[in-house]
Amino acid sequence: MSKACVSCKRHRFPQELIAHAVWLYFRFPLSFRLIEEMLLERGIIVSYETIRRWSRKFGTAFARSLRRKPAECGDIWHLDEVRIVIRGQPHWLWRAVDQDGYVLDEILQTRRNTKAAKRLLTRLLARQGARPKRMVTDKLASYGAARRKLKSSIRHLSHKGLNNRAENSHLPLRKQERVMQKFRSPGSCQRFVSIFSAIRNLFVPPASIDNAISRHVHRVRAFAQWNNATALIA
Structure with missing residues (x-):
């Protein structure tokens, strides 16, 4: 997996927070202002415009870092x-x-x-x-x-x-x-x-998974892959 061609240098907030804000925006039907409010509840003061710029700058790089599902002839x-x-x-x-x-x-x-x-x-x-x-x-x-x-x-x-x-x-x-x-x-x-679908593909369990334990395992693995992808920014 190649490194994403973006950098967190000169950003006031750590990359974990940036990645979390980007994940919230593309994973759930939330506006930038709602994410701003959610972060404020945790004592993090960041404007909705900053979150918008994060999503634009880092979203594509994060999605590109996620592994694509291999094609199968029986698909x-x-x-x-x-x-x-x-x-x-x-x-x-x-x-x-x-x-x-x-x-x-x-x-x-x-x-x-x-x-x-x-x-x-x-x-x-x-x-x-x-x-x-x-x-x-x-x-x-x-x-x-x-x-x-x-x-x-x-x-x-x-x-x-x-x-x-x-x-x-x-x-x-x-x-x-x-x-x-x-x-x-x-x-x-x-x-x-493109970003929305890449992140949704990662976190939403496939239709073939029909029990709670398998869905939980799927999401745990998805978070591990997401953390690996978002850690690629310098």
Whole structure:
């Protein structure tokens, strides 16, 4: 694991506090002002604007330091898109998750057509390095057209009722979007969802874990990995 290219030098607060504030913001639907209040309750005086700058500076580096889930040939990819309005202009966040709800990739695009679907599929195949067992989407015809353009032999199931895994993956982001009172720009939206999903992937137990002990073990390991990732800043 390579070191994150950011530094805590010349920051008044220790890196443990900075990492904790960043974790709170991306892990839970909290505003910067609420995090400021939570830290104040512990006797830590820091402004919400400082927390905002921490999230912008360190969030991407922390997310980059987290290990990605290795691809498996038996994975099932669920693909879906959700409408996001930024400064009055509609955009589409294209997202792919696996059978456990783990976010594989997501791209903010201005179109909801074959070209946009093809871009998502191309990135997925390149980044994952393995083909899925099958691909599940809703009834949007662009997915099938994109698969044909790529001449892919991946089995494609197009059925709205089978794609709840992808549709449910939008809900946590929707909660955070309401707290943030919408995104300010396409770039800030793409940056936020990338960090948000990386941290959520780490801490949320996969759907296959169905007992309390296993979920506890999963979260303990997640915190150990998070502490290792955030300790990489100098």
